[in-house]
Each structure stands twice: as C-alpha cells, then as structure tokens.
Amino acid sequence: MEKQTTRPGIFAVSAPSGTGKTTLNSRLERDHPDVEISVSLTTRKQRPGELAGKHYHFVDRSEFEKNVAAGKMLEWAEVFGNLYGTSKAEVDRIVSKGHKVILEIDVQGWMTAKPKLPGAISIFILPPSMIDLWHRLEKRGTDSPEVRWRRFQAARDEIAAGRIYDFFIVNDDLERAYKELESMIVSGEPGHTSQEAGEALCNRLLNEFEQSDKILELKKIRQKV
Numbered sequence: 001m002e003k004q005t006t007r008p009g010i011f012a013v014s015a016p017s018g019t020g021k022t023t024l025n026s027r028l029e030r031d032h033p034d035v036e037i038s039v040s041l042t043t044r045k046q047r048p049g050e051l052a053g054k055h056y057h058f059v060d061r062s063e064f065e066k067n068v069a070a071g072k073m074l075e076w077a078e079v080f081g082n083l084y085g086t087s088k089a090e091v092d093r094i095v096s097k098g099h100k101v102i103l104e105i106d107v108q109g110w111m112t113a114k115p116k117l118p119g120a121i122s123i124f125i126l127p128p129s130m131i132d133l134w135h136r137l138e139k140r141g142t143d144s145p146e147v148r149w150r151r152f153q154a155a156r157d158e159i160a161a162g163r164i165y166d167f168f169i170v171n172d173d174l175e176r177a178y179k180e181l182e183s184m185i186v187s188g189e190p191g192h193t194s195q196e197a198g199e200a201l202c203n204r205l206l207n208e209f210e211q212s213d214k215i216l217e218l219k220k221i222r223q224k225v
C-alpha cells in the first residue's frame with residue numbers, strides 16, 4: 001500500500017461547469033504568487049486562447065493511458081467524453097516549492113484523490129441558482145446548445161454528490177465569493193459554510209432543478225430538439 005502522509009497546503013476546488021471556478025481560481029493565482037493551480041493532463045482539444053503547459057498538458061488518449069498504466073496519476077476521470085487527470089509529479093513540483101496547490105478537478109476526481117490526500121481541504125463552489133448557472137453557461141458561449149445541456153445535466157449530478165466537500169461557497173457576488181475563497185486558501189481560515197449548511201444549499205438547487213417552471217420550460221425545449 002502507498003504510504004500516506006498528511007498533505008496540508010493542498011486544496012481541491014470543484015464546481016459544476018459554468019459556476020465560475022476558473023474565474024475565481026485564476027484570479028487567486030494571479031494575485032498570490034505562492035498559489036498555483038495544478039496543470040492537468042487532458043485529451044480534449046485545445047480551445048482558442050488556451051496555452052499548452054499553462055492551462056493543460058494536451059495529450060492524445062494513448063499517451064494519457066500510458067501515464068495511467070505507469071502509475072503516474074494521482075487521479076483521473078472521464079468528463080464529457082474526454083480524459084482529465086492530475087499527475088503526482090505536478091502536485092509534488094508545486095508542494096516542493098512551498099507553494100499552495102489548487103486541484104481544479106471534478107467531483108469524480110476528488111472522490112478518487114480524497115483518500116490519497118489526508119489533510120487536503122476541499123471546497124465546492126455553487127451557483128446562486130440553477131437558472132443562473134444556465135445563463136452563465138449561455139453567456140460564456142464556449143459550447144454548442146447540445147454540450148451546454150449536457151453540462152447542465154452533469155451539474156445536477158455533481159451537486160447531488162456535493163456533500164463530500166468540507167466547505168461550500170456560493171458564487172453570487174463575485175467579489176464576495178473571491179474574498180471567501182482567498183481567506184480560506186491564502187489565510188488558512190475555515191470556510192463560512194461547512195458540510196451541513198452546504199448540503200442544505202445543494203438540496204435547494206436540486207429541488208429547483210426538478211421543480212422550477214423556468215427549468216421545466218428548458219427541458220421541454222430540449223425534448224423537442
């Protein structure tokens with residue numbers, strides 16, 4: 001069995017796609033030179049504006065699978081048809097500089113990594129409402145309507161599994177949410193919303209997904225497509 005040592009200074013930050021984790025984490029990395037977002041491997045295509053080695057290490061499936069087979073990955077998952085994963089070497093590289101690491105991973109990835117990283121702190125960022133999340137996915141404009149709808153469905157599943165996180169932040173007002181994230185990661189303060197309150201927030205979002213008229217309307221439109 002792999003030796004387990006406590007790994008403070010490691011933060012898993014997850015959020016349903018479109019919630020704002022890239023916006024928040026990138027700003028934190030820019031403002032604080034001792035905070036680094038771990039650069040993942042992915043098989044997805046590079047998007048315009050993305051830099052290889054900065055946003056992701058872009059690899060093909062066979063190279064990704066070689067890394068998995070060689071035991072080099074801390075965790076990996078298939079997300080929207082592509083493979084994404086964090087290498088052990090990347091986390092060690094950042095930790096060995098005395099820097100704090102943000103793992104920007106999905107919920108499945110955190111489920112795998114959590115038992116391997118005792119002492120790490122996990123933060124789940126939530127949208128203020130599901131309809132706000134839908135509008136953010138639309139506004140970002142990076143996806144086709146089909147993919148946007150898949151991300152929205154996946155958001156529901158991620159929120160349903162959200163209770164595994166230590167702390168929760170609602171990204172309503174960007175400045176407020178940023179300060180909350182910054183105080184946890186940079187100043188080491190506990191979050192304002194711990195597991196029990198976070199679970200209630202997740203349940204509220206799940207109810208909205210099932211029952212709100214606006215979302216029922218979106219579902220009807222999808223069924224007609």
Ligand code: ADP
Pocket residue numbers: 015016017018019020021022023024136137139140171172173174175177
């Ligand atoms: P994620 O990385 O979680 O998929 P992004 O950071 O790409 O999400 O944000 C999705 C969209 O929502 C972007 O257009 C971003 O500018 C916007 N956004 C992020 N935070 C907020 C906020 N607090 N209020 C309104 N819009 C936001």
Ligand code: 5GP
Pocket residue numbers: 014015016017040041044075076077079084085086104105106108109110
């Ligand atoms: P995107 O394609 O929008 O960059 O990312 C899609 C999803 O993949 C996001 O939910 C993001 O958190 C997740 N993701 C990115 N890197 C990793 C990783 O290394 N491991 C896992 N498990 N998920 C990742």
